[in-house]
Amino acid sequence: MRRIGFAAFALAGLLAALALARHWTMAGPPLPQAVYVWQRQWDAETTAAVAPSRDLFHQYRVLGLQWGSDGRWVKSRADLATLAASKRAVAVVMRIEGTAPLAIAADAAGQLRALLAEWRIAGIRVSGIEFDHDCATSQLTVYAQWLRTVRASLPEAMPIGITALPTWRTATELDGVLQAVDYSVLQVHAVRRPEEGLFDAELARQWIDEWAVRTGSRPFDVALPAYGVRVEVDDTGKPIRVDGEQDLPRTAQGRELVADPVAVARLLETLQRRPVQALREIVWFRLPRRTDQRAWSLRTLRAVIERKPLAIRLDVALHPVANGAGDVVVTNNGNRDGVMPGVVVINGRCAGGDGVNGYQFTPERFHLRMTPPPVLRAGHRRTIGWIRCDAPATLHIEP
Incomplete structure (x- = not known):
């Protein structure tokens, strides 16, 4: 039984090696x-x-x-x-x-x-x-x-x-x-x-x-x-x-x-x-x-x-400018170009703001919105508006 088991194991290994060799033969150089x-x-x-x-x-x-x-x-x-x-x-x-x-x-x-x-x-x-x-x-x-x-x-x-x-x-x-x-x-x-x-x-x-x-x-x-x-x-x-x-x-x-x-x-x-x-x-x-x-x-x-996994990674941040105001900036930190957010929500004690580059500001809900949003290329950033807040605000992207 041991010899049969060993032979079966050896045969399985040989078949696996042949399959791998066949895969290597089929796969061409870059x-x-x-x-x-x-x-x-x-x-x-x-x-x-x-x-x-x-x-x-x-x-x-x-x-x-x-x-x-x-x-x-x-x-x-x-x-x-x-x-x-x-x-x-x-x-x-x-x-x-x-x-x-x-x-x-x-x-x-x-x-x-x-x-x-x-x-x-x-x-x-x-x-x-x-x-x-x-x-x-x-x-x-x-x-x-x-x-x-x-x-x-x-x-x-x-x-x-x-x-x-x-x-x-x-x-x-x-x-x-x-x-x-x-x-x-x-x-x-x-x-x-x-x-x-x-x-x-x-x-x-x-x-x-x-x-x-x-x-x-x-x-x-x-x-x-x-x-x-x-x-x-x-x-x-x-x-x-x-x-x-x-x-x-x-x-x-x-x-x-x-x-x-x-x-x-x-x-x-x-x-x-x-x-x-x-x-x-x-x-x-x-x-x-x-x-x-x-x-x-x-x-x-x-x-x-280079056959790397592709991913979109959108990050939104507030970049201080002056007098309590800051630019709302979206950055694509992934390696795949992707659509910018349709809506960015601002949470905080904010007094006002406005949208730029096609984004519209909704003061009632403190949203920055654009329909349809444009593509943001990988490694690039875009300013979509500015806000003025009395305290640090948080930003998040709505799907």
Whole structure:
């Protein structure tokens, strides 16, 4: 009996070891991370956002040129000295709005050659060129010809890539597009109607798996969202404007669409547990800036990339100013961006106060209220009002 028990125990241990080995075999190494810097006019905040993110990203993909729907070229004013000082690889991104007429192919190549020369003189290690064009599936053959024409006039050794839409995966014309470039970047966010949301982790994984099957051994990246948008609609519910970076005037019909960090982290986890062979890296849209209320905070993005537990921790405190008055300040001490409190209750012998930054003060109950409350990014704070009290007051958040 002892020998049988020992054998059973040994067999159980062997099976456990095999299961663990199988898990290790299935789990891939951490995927490299890159990020889009999507600013046409760099300001001090954009420049300041580069250095704190260097340890997270091996490459910056920088918007360098844009062909607008108005038929004009727009060259971004990137901070070349900052990009060079980052010591990171930099890919030039050309955004093509509207259609991609073959007539601009030669001009596009000329614009890119001039930009490449300028960036290299500045000391930037240019690692590739990427074309960002939301081509209609029916026009993929034309797009493939455009790409071949442009590529023929670019440095032969320069890697060329494209952003790709999930809808292309069933098109036979996709082969011609992929043969014209070195890699593709599958965008799995903001590709559906606004009412369907900005990102769906399960659907994104399905698209990634199907893209891998469709494209075979060709290398590809996946673009993931680290931002939100506001969609303004008319009286019929039809979208009339999408605000992704600015804080434009809002209407009652507007909707906030945000990529949930928990959902994005869940997709990353599945990609680690069930790796996709041809998947090279993750590219985030976009690099967070300090006051960019549409992008995740760098703290949240870092937590997702480093696979840390995500938590919102809102604290409210009274910061004395003068003459018995104090500012009511809400701080998010967690690592996940979260919605600010709708109501802050003030308890104490207080004589008066007022709300700021959209909060309204109710003197009868000494409440500060805002509906709907905005998002407070992780590591950030916001003053929502002030009060004057005869004795120390206590503050608490109502759900």
